[in-house]
Amino acid sequence: MSLSRTWSVALLGVDGVPVEIEADVSHGKPKVQLLGLPDTALNESKDRVRAAVRNSGLEWPDQVTLALSPADLPKGGSGYDLGLACAVLAGAGSVPQTKLVGTVMIGELALDGRIRPVRGVLPRLLAAKRAGLKCAVVPRESLAEAALVEGIQAFGAYRLADVLSWLKDEPSDLVEPSPVEPVTRTAVLDxxxxxxxxxxxxxxxxxxxxxxxxxxxxxxxxxxxxxxxxxxxxxxxxxxxxxxxxxxxxxxxxxxxxxxxxxxxxxxxxxxxxxxxxxxxxxxxxxxxxxxxxxxxxxxxxxxxxxxxxxxxxxxxxxxxxxxxxxxxxxxxxxxxxxxxxxxxxxxxxxxxxxxxxxxxxxxxxxxxxxxxxxxxxxxxxxxxxxxxxxxxxxxxxxxxxxxxxxxxxxxxxxxxxxxxxxxxxxxxxxxxxxxxxxxxxxxxxxxxxxxxxxxxxxxxxxxxxxxxxxxxxxxxxxxxxxxxxxxxxxxxxxxxxxxxxx
Known part of the structure; x- marks a missing residue:
């Protein structure tokens, strides 16, 4: 049991602020704490993430303390779910932490481990690029949007299990973006x-x-x-x-x-x-x-x-x-x-x-x-x-x-x-x-x-x-x-x- 870190991004208008997700995992009475001014949707992520981890075939550790920094920045939404789950599992030793360093995790988790799309993927990744982060894992539906940001290697995931396999350097179903086709004016009124x-x-x-x-x-x-x-x-x-x-x-x-x-x-x-x-x-x-x-x-x-x-x-x-x-x-x-x-x-x-x-x-x-x-x-x-x-x-x-x-x-x-x-x-x-x-x-x-x-x-x-x-x-x-x-x-x-x- 140890301390692990990964990254996500908070939105303030159209500006993004990189958020460091820290997970401290230990033994003891079952308890999950989430720190960093979460709103209701984010506070509920504790239950979503726990169910998604269990339904992906992994064990949830006993005591988990999650901290989102900067701590004085209000944070909201469900886009932190994927980052929280990976940080907890890395802290528990279920997956290595190597790829989590410099990687942005964005996505909402369903109870069965599916990764659902969230709003604002593009401005989040633009902020991550400015912060020097080089890699991102996003919902598969948002992959085309993530591919618009040059300088960040983006992967699309459909399930939490795919992300965990990628973190273990095992074969996974993560997909890379395809080229964006130009838009024509065929639908414009004349x-x-x-x-x-x-x-x-x-x-x-x-x-x-x-x-x-x-x-x-x-x-x-x-x-x-x-x-x-x-x-x-x-x-x-x-x-x-x-x-x-x-x-x-x-x-x-x-x-x-x-x-x-x-x-x-x-x-x-x-x-x-x-x-x-x-x-x-x-x-x-x-x-x-x-x-x-x-x-x-x-x-x-x-x-x-x-x-x-x-x-x-x-x-x-x-x-x-x-x-x-x-x-x-x-x-x-x-x-x-x-x-x-x-x-x-x-x-x-x-x-x-x-x-x-x-x-x-x-x-x-x-x-x-x-x-x-x-x-x-x-x-x-x-x-x-x-x-x-x-x-x-x-x-x-x-x-x-x-x-x-x-x-x-x-x-x-x-x-x-x-x-x-x-x-x-x-x-x-x-x-x-x-x-x-x-x-x-x-x-x-x-x-x-x-x-x-x-x-x-x-x-x-x-x-x-x-x-x-x-x-x-x-x-x-x-x-x-x-x-x-x-x-x-x-x-x-x-x-x-x-x-x-x-x-």
């Missing part, structure tokens, strides 16, 4: 399906090129939702570092597909207007989990029927759209989740929402009250506002064939490349990320180009924040036109995007 709406299509293209927030207003049946759903088809694929960042969030939320372990396309998240504040922003008992706005990181958050959302939900978006991060304080600490998303809103102009505006039965006060659910501070953070008109003819052949997503995406990609090259030394990727002071000081436009914007500030047509957003849109319009810098026409067009009345 812009060619949208009938008419040239102004809204142009607004969608500008929004995609600069990652600008967008508001679509119009009567039902005009294609607001169709347009919004197709914006993802205009966006370029995520860079490798962005893909890992997004995949880690989806892994923690339990939304990662086993068939597509790496999220390479910008996510499109569309919560229902009846969603709770916790589901939108994130939360939960203990350590908070990510919500919809973090799931939309590096992608699009679409709120259909935006005026039907509760005021607290809409106002919760204001800080996230500015800072690109959500900080949620809970009992076990403050969880930080990235939330740099592109916000797209769609709404009817009034409660009755007739197809023809002349058929509206709402009074001016009712229209104002309905649309005022989108507060002024929130609307000030919307870069582009566009009005959609009813469709008058299904045959638009006189306008020429509508452009598909592939054609528009080529222009969007070129515009984004120009933006990346311009902002590369500052670390910004899109025009929407550029701070206002940088645009005004280091990339200031000539006085002639700024004349319209200055006039808008003088008359109170735009706020200082709105002026900064107009400048960002102007740079996007210049990128789409392959110009070195915006001119007065681009600034005027940017002001027009904010001038479109939505009510």
């Amino acid at each position: 812009l060619v399906d949208v009938v008419g709406q040239p102004e809204a299509r142009w607004a969608l293209e500008v929004a995609a090129a600069g990652a600008h927030n967008l508001l679509l207003v119009g009567p039902p049946g005009t294609g607001k939702t169709m347009l919004a759903e197709r914006i993802v088809g205009l966006l370029p694929q995520l860079r490798p570092d962005e893909a890992l960042e997004v995949t880690a969030i989806h892994s923690i939320a339990g939304a990662l597909s086993t068939d597509i372990p790496l999220v390479t396309l910008p996510p499109f998240i569309a919560p229902h207007h009846s969603a709770s504040l916790t589901s939108l922003v994130g939360g939960g008992v203990g350590m908070a989990r990510p919500g919809a706005i973090s799931m939309a990181h590096r992608g699009v958050l679409f709120l259909d029927e935006a005026c039907e959302f509760g005021a607290p939900l809409l106002e919760a978006l204001r800080t996230a759209t500015e800072e690109g991060e959500v900080r949620i304080a809970r009992r076990d600490g403050v969880a930080r989740y990235p939330a740099r998303f592109q916000l797209v809103l769609a709404t009817n102009p009034c409660p009755c929402a007739p197809i023809r505006e002349v058929d509206c039965r709402c009074s001016p006060n009712e229209r104002r009250r309905y649309f005022s659910r989108l507060s002024g501070p929130l609307l000030d953070r919307i870069d582009i506002r566009t009005r959609m008109r009813p469709i008058h003819a299904m045959d638009d052949s006189d306008l020429g064939p509508p452009e598909g997503s592939t054609t528009v995406r080529e222009r969007v990609t070129k515009a984004r490349v120009r933006a990346v090259e311009r902002w590369a030394e500052h670390g910004w990727q899109t025009n929407a990320e550029v701070p206002g002071p940088a645009l005004r000081r280091h990339f200031r436009l000539p006085a002639k180009a700024m004349r319209l914007l200055d006039r808008g500030l003088e008359t109170g047509f735009v706020s200082a924040r709105g002026a900064d957003r107009c400048l960002r849109i102007a740079w996007t319009l210049a990128d789409l036109a392959a110009k070195d810098r915006p001119d007065g026409d681009d600034v005027g067009a940017a002001l027009e995007f904010r001038d479109r009345r939505a009510a």
